[in-house]
Amino acid sequence: MSLNRQSSFQKREEDGKGALYLVATPIGNLEDMTFRAVRTLKECDIIAAEDTRQTRKLLTHFEISPPMLFSYHEHNKAASGPELIRYIIEGKNLALVSDAGLPAISDPGSDLVKLAIAEGIAVIPIPGANAALSSLIVSGLSTERFTFIGFLPRERKDILTVLSPIQASHGTLLLYESPHRIIKTLGFINEMLGNRQVVLARELTKRYEEFVRGSVEECLAWLAEHPPIGEYCVVIEGASEVEEQKERDAWWQEISVQEHVTHYEESGLDRKEAMRKAASDRGVSKRDVYNALL
Structure with missing residues (x-):
């Protein structure tokens, strides 16, 4: 342009x-x-x-x-x-x-x-x-750097594609979610990003405005006893410096998916297991690795 x-x-x-x-x-x-x-x-x-x-x-x-x-x-x-x-x-x-x-x-x-x-x-x-920024400033989490994700996709593989690149992001993460999917989404966050501190903000500026602050697992326990109501903005703690450094130091960072799989094949694993191992390293699904090799 x-x-x-x-x-x-x-x-x-x-x-x-x-x-x-x-x-x-x-x-x-x-x-x-x-x-x-x-x-x-x-x-x-x-x-x-x-x-x-x-x-x-x-x-x-x-x-x-x-x-x-x-x-x-x-x-x-x-x-x-x-x-x-x-x-x-x-x-x-x-x-x-x-x-x-x-x-x-x-x-x-x-x-x-x-x-x-x-x-x-x-x-x-x-x-x-603005719902996202209003949630961020009252979250108690870092406001120095943040990434707005919007609404996550519906399919698991697409969710993994969105979350994988930001696993080691040091900045706070913001996303929107419906009451019907908030529990499932928190499960993905726990799986992909770990049991981080999060804030569930709902009914912003309205009479029943509410902020639930705690770990992912604590918030899941809360929702199990208090069924989700209203649209949510989820504020997620960024990766710790230890996690960020670990990601930077990962040996496979500078190589292609093909080279990553080949590394494990040369170590004695069959192709299927090598693909599974590479997918685990990268925090993506085995199908994503398969597609990258096509």
Whole structure:
């Protein structure tokens, strides 16, 4: 991509284009809506929403009547995205909102941003509430470095693919999870990352806001007696310096998967056992090693 410079609030060349505003909305408590967000939604020509029914409630509360309210979500983004960009090119200002929090994080808003940038459209953030960062700052875990994972995939092999590269990451990890999958996900975390300290944050900014802090196993025991309710943000302690150093010192770090398997074959193991051993070293499934050898 070639160099792209945007001066959001300086006079731009008169190209007739509007702008794309990414407007944060409350994650629970309506008092978290900013004055700037309300003004922006009132002034924009179009509001694009992940769920128009949910957004209408918000707009009604703040007495906002947009000229146009569009549906833009994962299942219609391929068709709606270019249409919305066309409106902006024609001179209309568009505000994008998600169901809650900052748009373009773990939702299709990021695709609309890419389309806008490709067309030379100014993309302007209107900051506000965010579940992941709100959970992080009250977690008691390190805030110096962190990695946001979003939602983990559903299949075991895909989960292993996501978690394996960050096993030795020294930074705090953040992910979102539903109440139906939180117990299973904690099991994967325990398996892949160990019995680390975690924080289960739920119902953020709402009446029943709750933070459960403890080890993975302690949190699993808690959930066994207190069935999960509400959407969760999980904050996970980063790897210790000992774990990080151990990972760096692993003898196989600088060799390919093929060379890793060959090493064990030359030591006397059959190919199947060599693949299993290499997979164990790398913290991935045997199928991942098999696919890497194809």
